Amino acid sequence: MDPKFYKFDTLSLHGGHRPDTATGSRAVPIYQTTSYVFQDSDHAAALFNLEQGGHIYSRISNPTVAVLEERIAALEGGTGAVATASGQSALFSTILTLMGQGNHIVSSASLYGGSVNLFKHTLPRFGIETTFVNPRKPEEFRQAIRPETRLCFGEIIGNPGLEILDVPSVAEIAHAAGIPLMIDATFNTPYLCKPLELGTDLVSHSVTKWMGGHGVALGGIVVEGGRFDWEKDGKFPTLTEPYDGYHGINFYEEFGPQAFSMRMRSEAMRDFGPAMSPQNAFYLIQGLETLPIRMEKHISNTKLLLDFLQNSEEVSWVTHPSMPDHPDYELASLLLPKGAGSIVVFGVKARSSSGGGREAGAAFINSVQLASHLANVGDAKTLVIHPASTTHAQMDAETMKQAGLTEDMIRISVGLEDPNDLINDFKQALRKASKAVQKK
């Protein structure tokens, strides 16, 4: 018997929204307002005391942003979601919702450079330390967990090394220690993999990337799984003990499987203020509507580009988790059966003894015409970058090594162009890069 839930493609279009009852607007309206008129003083007091649901002020919630939140919560299979101004503010707000001074995080070392900076350089100033571990060795998570650890963190598809995290194993290790697992799922989107179904407790995204998909608006989100027992080991007093900021409310007791979302909105959004703008939410909602068909094309273009790069004489190496020689090929096939994302990394062959791969890579990037050289991923357009000199430039040599980064590495975010045009662009850029290095 089919329970008849709306399926992924339908939720991408309809989740969180029904035609506006006041105007009949089919599109999600942009509620460009800071604040909302109360029905009366009793209603106002009830909203402020979390006795009733509703909007008070757009720093805390907004009707357009709420559509995005509910849609992504539905796509991920979560109990709720809180959208933020960026993926980084989603991560920071999550951490501050869960822990404080003296606590500790165990994180995969293969992360977006901004997240590494946050963990390594910024959070220690607030008394929160992080131990980085090899994403290919789940046992290292277990070994790094301390009594004060409050979060295990990773990306399913590591950035930029493309290591695949064994999410079910890490979740089991984290849960055995009474700790939640949070996954930054930006690179996979719920179309390719739903981390909550693999045992993850919190999922975050930079919605700016594939979810929005057009490189026009920043946004982040955290989705709650609702199955983690915050109370069992007494490690999360922000959720399980009275909070004076709301008349002594106990979030887990009151809101059960939605406790984290309620606490994050009630405190992090109220006090730190990383709100997403309704205009950005609108753009991101437009992107979400076509997420399934875009992801399909991202994946098919990635396959064709991989075929080309593997057979190119100017390419010294290329890797992607869908390639049988990738160390995580089998795990990727299991966790990401529809495709292992549309990020490809490769090295341009150095042709002379004096010219290294770094120079060849730079020459390649300077020669592409269709692909854009910029610091983003997940756009509809193909993007290229040299991580060692840009997104991950703040890393020292050891951290770069831990993150699987090499000096010659080029990262491609494969877009939706006609694959033949894309391959032709890469062909001519590789040829020029090869000649440029040979001339030296």
Add this chain to the structure above:
Amino acid sequence: MRLNVNNAANDKKNEIFATTGGKEFNPELPAIIFLHCAGADHSIWYLQTRYFAYHGYSILAVDFPGHGRSEGEFIKSIEEMANWIPELIRAAGLEQASLVGHSMGALVALECAARFSENVSSLCLIGSAAKMPVHPVLLDASLKGDLLAFDLVTSWEHGPTGHFGHPPVPGLSLLGGAQALLNSGPNGALGVDLAACNNYQNGMNAASKIGCPVLCLSGSQDKMSPSFEGMKLAEAIPDAKFHIIEDCGHMVMLEKADECLRMLKEHFQSTVN
């Protein structure tokens, strides 16, 4: 709040959990006890309990034995659950309370008010019917612990607000919340509860014996306890009020929380005081 409540079904005292809506429980105030549906716990009531706790009432949104944070064995029939309510009332230091029940909780409230009129000052029955036969596929799956049961309940108990979204609290997912609640519940709770609902046959008889003020609320698109069944029950209860909440499924207190709260406020303002 934790209470030691006697369970006559097995003659054991169990530690029972009830949320008080964020305020300290004061037995001197008019008390409202909220009773949850099959397989659930107190958290389904958060959009009503906190309001009443801050507006002059004492609240107990209870987890039935073996559910949520309450200890003890499951109570296996509506009649035995009804017998348990006066024990809860006494354990809380009360003589009388208003009962608000949803679905299975509504059957318990109905049967309790018929048996123990001296303990029940008023009733609100949400998503209710005199009989609640359970679809055999669902009942079978729930008794076997098959996860299909969670999916079927989640799907059937929600109307358009659940399936499309746009719930009263921004950013939350009603379907996701229901799935998580059912999944995190104790093994077997849903099956035992649904069997109790399926076996209950005394609804119309109990209805005729009710002497306190009663409000019945039904969702217009309720697939679990259709509104016409709710209306039949209301018609059998002397002087009961019946109200249909439009565009709403079985989970009235979550899907249309504000309208549900408004109806409850009117009910208690006109009856309890």
